[in-house]
Amino acid sequence: xxxxxxxxxxxxxxxxxxxxxxxxxxxxxxxxxxxxxxxxxxxxxxxxxxxxxxxxxxxxxxxxxxxxxxxxxxxxxxxxxxxx
Amino acid sequence: xxxxxxxxxxxxxxxxxxxxxxxxxxxxxxxxxxxxxxxxxxxxxxxxxxxxxxxxxxxxxxxxxxxxxxxxxxxxxxxxxxxxxxxxxxxxxxxxxxxxxxxxxxxxxxxxxxxxxxxxxxxxxxxxxxxxxxxxxxxxxxxxxxxxxxxxxxxxxxxxxxxxxxxxxxxxxxxxxxxxxxxxxxxxxxxxxxxxx
Amino acid sequence: xxxxxxxxxxxxxxxxxxxxxxxxxxxxxxxxxxxxxxxxxxxxxxxxxxxxxxxxxxxxxxxxxxxxxxxxxxxxxxxxxxxxxxxxxxxxxx
Numbered sequence: 001x002x003x004x005x006x007x008x009x010x011x012x013x014x015x016x017x018x019x020x021x022x023x024x025x026x027x028x029x030x031x032x033x034x035x036x037x038x039x040x041x042x043x044x045x046x047x048x049x050x051x052x053x054x055x056x057x058x059x060x061x062x063x064x065x066x067x068x069x070x071x072x073x074x075x076x077x078x079x080x081x082x083x084x
Numbered sequence: 085x086x087x088x089x090x091x092x093x094x095x096x097x098x099x100x101x102x103x104x105x106x107x108x109x110x111x112x113x114x115x116x117x118x119x120x121x122x123x124x125x126x127x128x129x130x131x132x133x134x135x136x137x138x139x140x141x142x143x144x145x146x147x148x149x150x151x152x153x154x155x156x157x158x159x160x161x162x163x164x165x166x167x168x169x170x171x172x173x174x175x176x177x178x179x180x181x182x183x184x185x186x187x188x189x190x191x192x193x194x195x196x197x198x199x200x201x202x203x204x205x206x207x208x209x210x211x212x213x214x215x216x217x218x219x220x221x222x223x224x225x226x227x228x229x230x231x232x233x234x235x236x237x238x239x240x241x242x243x244x245x246x247x248x249x250x251x252x253x254x255x256x257x258x259x260x261x262x263x264x265x266x267x268x269x270x271x272x273x274x275x276x277x278x279x280x281x
Numbered sequence: 282x283x284x285x286x287x288x289x290x291x292x293x294x295x296x297x298x299x300x301x302x303x304x305x306x307x308x309x310x311x312x313x314x315x316x317x318x319x320x321x322x323x324x325x326x327x328x329x330x331x332x333x334x335x336x337x338x339x340x341x342x343x344x345x346x347x348x349x350x351x352x353x354x355x356x357x358x359x360x361x362x363x364x365x366x367x368x369x370x371x372x373x374x375x
Contacts, residue, residue, distance in 0.1 A: 005209045005223055010202035015097055020199070021121035022104070025113050028167055038189055039305040039333035048093075054190075054205055056096035063092055063099055069335060072106050077091055080102035170324070187309050214311065214363055215354055234361040236350070240307050241343055241366035242326040 305333030
């Protein structure tokens, strides 16, 4: 962690922008607070956490939180993943 | 209640598509709303922050309002703050230099500056900003003189913090637009200071 | 509405709820148990420790608290400081 900082600009991908926008919309609609997002990120097991990119952690936390709140059901997610 | 792991241990791209499809199907979040939100997010940028800094440099009363209540002051300039966390502004002067970090995650004054840069979100920046701040600043070529106090603002909770940098010498008589053009995102986080090209 | 005022010496509770199960805490590890000084009262905000689990959250006073950096990490220059937002429930009078 105490290595040099990569100060180069990185371009966001469409995936990054979409996850970012989705997070904002879920907050605005009262369906997931930013604290729930953070809780979900912190709950990712450490080896997986380090293997995932920034917005990859976000979508994993978003999915976890939507399931916890019942906004999305397990059955719906299984079906949609099979189609995705 | 937590999801079975196998459900979430799929590729992030697939997970996004699945979640997006379900939310659209249930009329919770539409693809159009996502597109609109991306456009709104991209309207904020370091250039917008530069405009705020330049105004504070030329208008002492605006500077006072900005330091007193950042949210209300930037709204005067047309920055949309509705739904955004409160904005706090800390000012550099001859005796204090501020550096903003979020050691717990990546809180950033997004409503003003746009998406946080990659380095701001990195583990090494977040760790070293508090542990080795002067060494960290040196990587940007920024030297805080020994007599100047470095105040690290660890953005942990409900505010988002932005630095009002010092106006560089040699800019007398510059108009706001020209002043705004020299201010970078790094200057408003404190890793760099505004320079005349 | 708030217990502390600018200039008050305080100490961050030396508490580690993380050891007891799933929690979400906004008080960084590196200031737990550390003495600091209230710089400003920042307003009242719903407790993030409850918001993180979608539980009803009561409003807590939030302060800007300054810590001498060298008291936390001995290397570096003497009077550098770290300014952190901390909720009242994490602070005690020093």
